Amino acid sequence: xxxVAVPEMMMPPPAMPAAFQVEKPVPGPGMxxxxxVGIDAILEQMRRKAMKQGFELNIMVVGxxxxxxxxLMNTLFKSKVSRKSVQATSQExxxxxxxxxxxxxxxxxxxVRMKLTVIDTPxxxxxxxxxxxxxxxxxxxxxxYEQYLQEEININRKKRIPxxxxxxxxxxxxxxxxxxxxxxxxxxxxxxxxxxxxxxxAKADTLTLExxxxxxxxxxxxxRANGIDVYPQKEFDEDAExxxxxxxxxxxxxxAVVGSDQEYQVNGRRLLGRKTxxxxxxxxxxxxxxxxxxxDLLIRTHMENIKDITSSIHYEVYRVxxxxxxxTAIPCPPCPMIPHFPLKPL
Amino acid sequence: YNGTCLAKxxxxxxxxxxxxxxxxxxxxxxxxxxxxxxxxxxxxLCVGxxxxxxxxLMDTLFNTKFEGEPTQHNQPGVQLKSNTYELQESNxxxxxTVVNTVxxxxxxxxxxxxxxxxxxxxxxxxxxLQEELKIKRTLHSYHDTRIHACLYFIAPTGHSLKSxxxxxxxxxxxxxxxxxxxxxxxxxxxxxxxxxxxxxxxxLVSNGVQIYQFPTxxxxxxxxxxxxxxxxxxAVVGSTEEVKIGNKMVKARQYPWGTVQVENENHCxxxxxxxxxxxxxxxxxxxxxxxxxxxxYRRCKLEEMGFKDTDPDCKPFSLQETYEAKRxxxxxxxxxxxxxxxxxxxxxxKEKEAELxxxxxxxxxxxxxxxxxxxxxxxKLEDKxxxxxxxxxxxxxxxxxxxxxxxxxxQAGGSTTLKRDKERKK
Numbered sequence: 001x002x003x004v005a006v007p008e009m010m011m012p013p014p015a016m017p018a019a020f021q022v023e024k025p026v027p028g029p030g031m032x033x034x035x036x037v038g039i040d041a042i043l044e045q046m047r048r049k050a051m052k053q054g055f056e057l058n059i060m061v062v063g064x065x066x067x068x069x070x071x072l073m074n075t076l077f078k079s080k081v082s083r084k085s086v087q088a089t090s091q092e093x094x095x096x097x098x099x100x101x102x103x104x105x106x107x108x109x110x111x112v113r114m115k116l117t118v119i120d121t122p123x124x125x126x127x128x129x130x131x132x133x134x135x136x137x138x139x140x141x142x143x144x145y146e147q148y149l150q151e152e153i154n155i156n157r158k159k160r161i162p163x164x165x166x167x168x169x170x171x172x173x174x175x176x177x178x179x180x181x182x183x184x185x186x187x188x189x190x191x192x193x194x195x196x197x198x199x200x201x202a203k204a205d206t207l208t209l210e211x212x213x214x215x216x217x218x219x220x221x222x223x224r225a226n227g228i229d230v231y232p233q234k235e236f237d238e239d240a241e242x243x244x245x246x247x248x249x250x251x252x253x254x255x256a257v258v259g260s261d262q263e264y265q266v267n268g269r270r271l272l273g274r275k276t277x278x279x280x281x282x283x284x285x286x287x288x289x290x291x292x293x294x295x296d297l298l299i300r301t302h303m304e305n306i307k308d309i310t311s312s313i314h315y316e317v318y319r320v321x322x323x324x325x326x327x328t329a330i331p332c333p334p335c336p337m338i339p340h341f342p343l344k345p346l
Numbered sequence: 347y348n349g350t351c352l353a354k355x356x357x358x359x360x361x362x363x364x365x366x367x368x369x370x371x372x373x374x375x376x377x378x379x380x381x382x383x384x385x386x387x388x389x390x391l392c393v394g395x396x397x398x399x400x401x402x403l404m405d406t407l408f409n410t411k412f413e414g415e416p417t418q419h420n421q422p423g424v425q426l427k428s429n430t431y432e433l434q435e436s437n438x439x440x441x442x443t444v445v446n447t448v449x450x451x452x453x454x455x456x457x458x459x460x461x462x463x464x465x466x467x468x469x470x471x472x473x474x475l476q477e478e479l480k481i482k483r484t485l486h487s488y489h490d491t492r493i494h495a496c497l498y499f500i501a502p503t504g505h506s507l508k509s510x511x512x513x514x515x516x517x518x519x520x521x522x523x524x525x526x527x528x529x530x531x532x533x534x535x536x537x538x539x540x541x542x543x544x545x546x547x548x549x550l551v552s553n554g555v556q557i558y559q560f561p562t563x564x565x566x567x568x569x570x571x572x573x574x575x576x577x578x579x580x581a582v583v584g585s586t587e588e589v590k591i592g593n594k595m596v597k598a599r600q601y602p603w604g605t606v607q608v609e610n611e612n613h614c615x616x617x618x619x620x621x622x623x624x625x626x627x628x629x630x631x632x633x634x635x636x637x638x639x640x641x642x643y644r645r646c647k648l649e650e651m652g653f654k655d656t657d658p659d660c661k662p663f664s665l666q667e668t669y670e671a672k673r674x675x676x677x678x679x680x681x682x683x684x685x686x687x688x689x690x691x692x693x694x695x696k697e698k699e700a701e702l703x704x705x706x707x708x709x710x711x712x713x714x715x716x717x718x719x720x721x722x723x724x725x726k727l728e729d730k731x732x733x734x735x736x737x738x739x740x741x742x743x744x745x746x747x748x749x750x751x752x753x754x755x756x757q758a759g760g761s762t763t764l765k766r767d768k769e770r771k772k
Contacts, residue, residue: 039433042438050377
């Protein structure tokens, strides 16, 4: 039985957040107000809990050597978070096979703590024969799902299952200016089914604005033609408002990015940029490159959504597949629960 | 694949300083926005005897009239009646479910009163567990019916807890967050109330009843929570009627000797209850229910079914699949037993039928025998009758013949006959 009673509560809902911006929800009226119950205080309670627990984020970067993956990570998180910064190697040798290397950092900003894990894939696309180079990456991603599933299925489970699942995979497209290469198409086609893919045009400072727009359009067409769903996927838009915001993003991807961890003096301000003889490219200037859009998408507005889609869709798909493919003979534990029916004589 | 993890020390990793504003400090806001879009769910169970003002208190807490009329109390046993309401305050949508125990404490024999409550709570856990174990599941859109808070209404006797209260709370304390409250506390004076609270608290402690403690680990609310922990059980008064005090309308109960104001902290602990239950700890109540009570239920249930964590090979799929296989096995056994019973029934019927047939046959035989006897007798008698008749006929003939001779002899010479007869006689 359920009844729906919507009593006359005061307070009209506040303005909904605009695209790319997250507003703090407006708190209710102060105490002492006659008809105020205080249900909306749960928002503050949730915020408190989140601050206490902290967040986890796992980002994977995939692309050929030399596309600026490490630099971009460092730029995104304004600190030395990439593998290269941690693992000092005098000579960067291209590995013979694809390595998967992950580095974790604890970062904190205004009281919000985050455990950031950057997963690097050196060797991807660097061989002469790159067939099946996506396999080790697929395997890694699935191994994280498996680990989570195992923990989830324990009898004695941890209070918070550690989340090592890859939330987002940034795929670096070399700035050829023409179209996607078969390797790009093949990789994205396969991986978009198991993880959120965010394609970016790397080292975009070699393209003019016209070349960039042309390239982006070509890429979008090719993605569409190959049925590749990159993040944000159309089918996961929750409501009309979501769709509106995400449609704008979909019209702009892939973002053309430039990374830098060096600061230069520009117009009296110190900005992150790349200095060349013909000018300084300001990384965070949207007139120069789309780094800011990528940062906003990944971190400031859609981070929670990215994690949500990973856990409620990609992980669930993996789980369903895993639970269905059960061919091995499994010893059944004894079942003590068969009741006895006393048979009465007729 | 080659996987290595660099710079990972135990739980976390190195802490790195940030050279500028990255922007992930918006994460709590992102999380909150997602929850707002999704809506919230809160389920309260009110346990207490009839007439302690459970419905009124709910109305007062949530500022609304939930039910039209008081519940019927004419059912045997303890019934649990649950109602779900959609409330909204600013941009927060809350799906509130209030479960009432109807008839609690009304029975003459209250030994089993707690059972239907425990069963109800377990049923909600079971429903969630089933959903969690499903292959294709929709956990994020699942309507969570697990009880997040149990308000236990203590009758305002002023003396001590009733044994029913102790027994029930003991049975519930490992399954749900119990917040004990003294109902209709305007019946107790202030001094009696202090003594009453102390008595109740000591009785709970000495009986090992674990009531919900407001959490003190978060420094923002540690102080207020620990103060409030000391005020338990809350002495409440509920009322939806408004009375004019000064120039304001307040919720109150009006008596000839004075007016008890619900939201006046000097009069009762209603404000404290509302503060703790809704404004400060609603999220913690939900979390404790999920991470503590539900996990305990799940662990016990799975262990009961024979699962162990020690065999990593036979785990995951067997959990789901064996659970279902077990269920099928169980159903199969059930069907088999049913079939057996049916067979036995058919068998018995057959036997009885054979018996009856046998008896019938005997009766027929007996009847036949008797009939034959009867016929034999009849024949004998008829034979005898025939022979007698023959004799009679014979005699009659002789008689007729003799009479004829006699009449002839008389005609021929009556005397000679006589002489002859005389001579013969000599």
